[in-house]
Amino acid sequence: MKKLVNLVFAVSILVLSGTAAAATQTVTLVVKDMTCAVCPITVKKALNQVAGVTRTEVHFRQKEAIVTFDSTKTNVGALIKATTDAGYPSTVRPK
Ligand SMILES: [Cu+2]
Structure with a gap:
């Protein structure tokens, strides 16, 4: 039983870190x-x-x-607005 608990724990950590990685965008x-x-x-x-x-x-x-951000908290539009409001309009550089 203890092994199973450990396994469930390990899997949830994997799932959680996977989610966190997916939310980070540059x-x-x-x-x-x-x-x-x-x-x-x-x-x-x-x-x-x-x-x-x-x-x-x-x-x-x-x-x-080059901006790294959490896509669950903000988006590219907000970043462009931030630079524009500071006096520097910006555009996304195509990859
Ligand atoms: Cu200047």
Whole structure:
């Protein structure tokens, strides 16, 4: 019986971690209006304020922001709105 309980426990952990992995998404946004070295800081700040964003990497030279987020808490539209509201309209870079 103890073995069965352990097995059920192990399976639920697998299922739970699988669900968590599926909810994490990464998108690359093109932020074309970043014109100086301070712009990425503003963009990063705006994106990090969106609930559900877990990681933001902004590359000034490439004019892009790579955002990792929990898709159960936010979506690409909200990310674009966040940069746009901060003064930097963005679009999704096609994969
Ligand atoms: Cu700037």
